[in-house]
Amino acid sequence: MYVYQDYDQRLLEERVAQYRDQTRRYLAGQLSEDEFLALRLQNGLYIQRYAPMMRISVPYGMLNSTQVRKLASITRDYDKGFCHVSTRQNIQLNWPELADTPDILAELASVQMHAIQTSGNCIRNITTDEYAGVNPREIEDPRPWCEVIRQWATFNPEFAYLPRKFKIAVNAVPDADPALIGVHDIGVQIVHDHNGETGFQVWAGGGLGRTPMTGEVIGEFVAWPDLLAYLEAILRVYNKYGNRDNKYKARIKILVKALGADKFRELAEAEFAELKGGAMTLTRDEVARIKACFVDPDYRTDVDTSALRNALDEHRAFNRWYHTNTRAHKKDGYRSVTLTLKKTGRIPGDITDEQLEDVADLADRYAFSEVRTTHQQNMVLADVAEDELYELWRQLDALGFATPNLGLITDIVSCPGGDLCALANAKSVPIAEGIQRQFDDLDFVHDLGPLDVNISGCMNACGHHHIGHIGILGVDKKGKEFYQITLGGRGDRQSRIGEKMGPSFESHEVTSVIGKIISVYLDNRLENEPFISTYERIGMDPFKEVVYG
Amino acid sequence: MAKVIVNGEIVENTWQRLTSEELDQQDVPAEGAVIVPLAYWLAHRDALLERAAPVGVCLEPGEEPADLAADLPALPLVAVNFPAFKDGRGYSYARELRTRYGFEGEVRAVGDVLQDQLFYMHRVGFNAFEVRADRDIEEALNGLRPFSVTYQGDAHDERPIYRRQSA
Numbered sequence: 001m002y003v004y005q006d007y008d009q010r011l012l013e014e015r016v017a018q019y020r021d022q023t024r025r026y027l028a029g030q031l032s033e034d035e036f037l038a039l040r041l042q043n044g045l046y047i048q049r050y051a052p053m054m055r056i057s058v059p060y061g062m063l064n065s066t067q068v069r070k071l072a073s074i075t076r077d078y079d080k081g082f083c084h085v086s087t088r089q090n091i092q093l094n095w096p097e098l099a100d101t102p103d104i105l106a107e108l109a110s111v112q113m114h115a116i117q118t119s120g121n122c123i124r125n126i127t128t129d130e131y132a133g134v135n136p137r138e139i140e141d142p143r144p145w146c147e148v149i150r151q152w153a154t155f156n157p158e159f160a161y162l163p164r165k166f167k168i169a170v171n172a173v174p175d176a177d178p179a180l181i182g183v184h185d186i187g188v189q190i191v192h193d194h195n196g197e198t199g200f201q202v203w204a205g206g207g208l209g210r211t212p213m214t215g216e217v218i219g220e221f222v223a224w225p226d227l228l229a230y231l232e233a234i235l236r237v238y239n240k241y242g243n244r245d246n247k248y249k250a251r252i253k254i255l256v257k258a259l260g261a262d263k264f265r266e267l268a269e270a271e272f273a274e275l276k277g278g279a280m281t282l283t284r285d286e287v288a289r290i291k292a293c294f295v296d297p298d299y300r301t302d303v304d305t306s307a308l309r310n311a312l313d314e315h316r317a318f319n320r321w322y323h324t325n326t327r328a329h330k331k332d333g334y335r336s337v338t339l340t341l342k343k344t345g346r347i348p349g350d351i352t353d354e355q356l357e358d359v360a361d362l363a364d365r366y367a368f369s370e371v372r373t374t375h376q377q378n379m380v381l382a383d384v385a386e387d388e389l390y391e392l393w394r395q396l397d398a399l400g401f402a403t404p405n406l407g408l409i410t411d412i413v414s415c416p417g418g419d420l421c422a423l424a425n426a427k428s429v430p431i432a433e434g435i436q437r438q439f440d441d442l443d444f445v446h447d448l449g450p451l452d453v454n455i456s457g458c459m460n461a462c463g464h465h466h467i468g469h470i471g472i473l474g475v476d477k478k479g480k481e482f483y484q485i486t487l488g489g490r491g492d493r494q495s496r497i498g499e500k501m502g503p504s505f506e507s508h509e510v511t512s513v514i515g516k517i518i519s520v521y522l523d524n525r526l527e528n529e530p531f532i533s534t535y536e537r538i539g540m541d542p543f544k545e546v547v548y549g
Numbered sequence: 550m551a552k553v554i555v556n557g558e559i560v561e562n563t564w565q566r567l568t569s570e571e572l573d574q575q576d577v578p579a580e581g582a583v584i585v586p587l588a589y590w591l592a593h594r595d596a597l598l599e600r601a602a603p604v605g606v607c608l609e610p611g612e613e614p615a616d617l618a619a620d621l622p623a624l625p626l627v628a629v630n631f632p633a634f635k636d637g638r639g640y641s642y643a644r645e646l647r648t649r650y651g652f653e654g655e656v657r658a659v660g661d662v663l664q665d666q667l668f669y670m671h672r673v674g675f676n677a678f679e680v681r682a683d684r685d686i687e688e689a690l691n692g693l694r695p696f697s698v699t700y701q702g703d704a705h706d707e708r709p710i711y712r713r714q715s716a
């Protein structure tokens with residue numbers, strides 16, 4: 001993980017002091033609602049349906065066990081004993097008191113955490129592959145580059161009052177998009193030139209929400225020393241020319257679309273030409289300093305896998321979990337373990353204070369004290385020795401974190417929806433629960449194979465419904481809750497926006513519609529063909545016929 | 550007379566800012582320092598340069614600092630208007646004026662200028678602030694220095710922190 005220097009820590013403490021004073025002035029009536037709004041948002045504080053919601057930053061999803069324990073105590077002391085993992089790898093509290101928020105930030109600062117720029121019209125948390133650094137398919141570790149970008153973005157004085165929020169993601173896997181760069185305002189794809197030097201293919205103009213779209217390649221190859229100059233050029237063009245009259249047209253995707261990728265590129269390249277070679281050019285020393293924070297832990301070389309083989313043969317449930325919830329690691333003898341936070345009946349991504357402490361203990365014992373959050377609202381122990389997997393599984397199972405459904409139909413990604421969110425058109429959690437209850441036979445769920453189901457309570461798309469193989473969107477029809485269904489979205493190999501099926505459904509109809517969609521898949525699939533491939537082969541019509549027929 | 554923060558001090562505001570509506574009704578007064586809109590400046594540059602008293606130009610969001618680039622050596626002041634503090638275009642304008650065009654005169658923030666934005670405004674190159682009239686300008690001064698640490702370079706020092714530290 002990135003290790004703070006004195007100055008990183010001082011910056012956090014000064015931020016807490018600044019925010020404490022702003023909150024005091026607001027409560028004393030010296031700041032208007034609107035003025036305080038912009039300030040509190042940049043400290044992660046939304047005012048929600050029932051209480052403020054506080055979004056805590058988890059830079060590119062990395063936490064250590066000390067931080068996880070701090071989150072547990074904050075959740076217990078300032079909230080109702082649970083928090084929520086968001087689709088941008090952050091942690092959300094749902095019920096903090098406004099007057100407590102400076103103290104919460106001070107507690108976070110004591111473990112090198114914060115809520116800086118987690119909402120508001122500024123550059124948000126930088127996200128990446130949750131298996132970064134251990135993924136055998138990545139060409140290099142993306143996290144040092146995420147950290148380079150994080151520092152440039154943090155309190156960047158020019159880009160704090162953008163037309164709209166701005167999200168950047170970094171991906172280092174060549175043939176897959178685990179960071180969803182295609183649907184980010186800027187997506188950074190790490191590439192190597194023929195000499196093996198790192199460079200970046202820079203995308204811009206992707207985004208979900210209203211008017212979802214995938215981005216365009218703006219910079220074909222940006223040499224690594226120029227990364228920040230290139231990003232600054234894009235941000236300056238956006239800050240100057242992005243739409244500010246209508247918040248629904250204010251994201252960079254609308255600007256890129258309106259100008260066309262070529263014109264946008266021309267503006268960005270002209271700006272880049274001014275900045276290139278200047279003081280923000282990255283140095284080898286600085287990149288080396290940051291890379292040194294992401295070195296491998298002390299991997300054991302004596303991992304004995306014979307016991308694992310036996311356990312896999314003997315325990316069917318363990319075997320199933322192993323194949324579903326753990327994955328290959330770059331280091332022989334190790335695997336990455338995903339804890340699914342998707343127990344039926346619980347809000348997807350929710351976790352309690354005690355569970356956080358359990359996870360921290362397990363991380364200390366089995367995973368070099370490190371925990372990660374994922375954009376599918378799960379958690380990861382990235383480095384677990386194979387000869388400890390069985391023991392870990394037993395403990396996870398007892399804690400309810402071993403549901404073997406990663407990437408399957410019941411591993412649903414969902415926003416909090418109408419139960420918590422003031423912007424919602426409809427509830428999303430009961431819909432998720434309904435689907436989980438309908439598909440409660442694990443054998444059947446496994447037989448269905450990989451299937452992304454994503455639910456959002458309104459078109460803000462917090463639940464990423466556009467990129468679900470099956471996407472469910474809450475809509476409001478004359479004051480009643482309805483759900484629109486899309487098929488064929490993807491957020492795996494590439495990002496693609498799903499296609500609407502047709503008229504929307506009432507809440508009690510949703511589970512049976514999902515059942516019909518699944519039956520069409522089962523009737524049509526070829527051997528070993530996953531849902532998304534069947535859909536791509538046969539198209540929307542057969543599904544429509546059965547669902548609306 | 551109204552007050553303004555210039556270079557960290559509260560001083561009398563000696564500049565009169567004229568809007569295009571006002572300039573439709575009246576000419577630029579013969580005496581005193583004035584700030585005029587960009588369009589007015591471009592249309593009346595030669596006459597304005599004849600004046601004995603100083604003339605500055607005000608940029609509105611949507612206008613281009615580039616349109617003023619050639620005239621900057623002749624200008625003692627450029628103002629940037631913030632009709633609403635959340636409209637952040639002016640931050641890029643100030644940065645361009647300082648870093649790209651090397652403007653060394655006064656860069657003044659006018660309009661919805663508030664304590665909690667002063668630090669960032671200062672970093673991108675503003676050195677003068679007409680704090681909104683209903684706010685306490687003494688209090689606002691506190692907004693100039695909330696942080697002793699900055700990661701990235703700015704209009705004052707383009708070097709990021711790691712280059713400043715090792716220097």
Ligand code: HEM
Pocket residue numbers: 046048053084085086087088092164165183207208209210251414415416420421422423460461462463464
């Ligand atoms: C509970 C109150 C919440 C509120 C009021 C809220 C508000 C919003 C709004 C207004 C947008 C749309 C912005 C736009 O289109 O430009 C948005 C987008 C988003 N939110 Fe939330 N949100 C909430 C909770 C969450 C949660 C719990 C998550 C994670 C599960 C989340 C993740 C996201 C993501 C990933 C997007 C971006 C989609 C995109 O790329 O456009 N939000 N949110």
Ligand code: SF4
Pocket residue numbers: 415416417418421422423424425456457458459460461462463
């Ligand atoms: S998608 Fe809509 S309902 Fe769901 S959390 Fe976001 S804003 Fe709220």
